[in-house]
Amino acid sequence: MFLGKRLKELREQKEFLQRQLAAKLEIDTPMYSKIERGERNAKREQVQKLSKIFEVEESELLTLWLAGKIYDLIKDESIAKSAIAIVQSHIHEF
Amino acid sequence: MFLGKRLKELREQKEFLQRQLAAKLEIDTPMYSKIERGERNAKREQVQKLSKIFEVEESELLTLWLAGKIYDLIKDESIAKSAIAIVQSHIHEF
DNA sequence: TTTTGACTTGTCTGTATTTGGCTAATTTAA
């Protein structure tokens, strides 16, 4: 999973323990572990907190987080590519 | 919304009433109305039923349905484009 | 101008999914 992989990188780089991050997010360690492995989805506010803790751009982590949510939606769909193409053609309006 | 717009087209083309389709899906008319206007999400099985009723390819409607779900996820996100780009680069593995 | 029929709006509720906590098991490091 996109976000989890990056969180693990950052955590190891900064030499934090899962339980320390869990404490900062006010969840228990197993829960943090699940987020890191992509077994559970983080909430938006948690991602925002994590970007502060790790001192990276909020948009970096939020992008990975959103990508993961999209991926969960389409991962078992054979029509995934065409659905994404439709969305893209309507996104240019932003 | 993608699916709703197409459903309305098909319904008008075949001259069905909302209440007839609602009956076939075993939901009430307001519910069908909401699906058509994109105020509510159809379930996968409903989309499949509708493709049979309207005699169109199941994949056509399912693609629109999935596109709508993706769109709901990203519509308020400024980072939508980059998140989609990430997903796309990982989708080529199918 | 009433009535009728098609569709929409708003609200409520039961169900299903999500989120998080707890305990136990497993892995890793010393």
Next chain:
DNA sequence: TTAAATTAGCCAAATACAGACAAGTCAAAA
């Protein structure tokens, strides 16, 4: 072999959502 860190599994609380129902709008017909 311990001790610490991480993961797995299960249960309860919180949340989201499909669907029902009642009441509304808007046409066109009577």
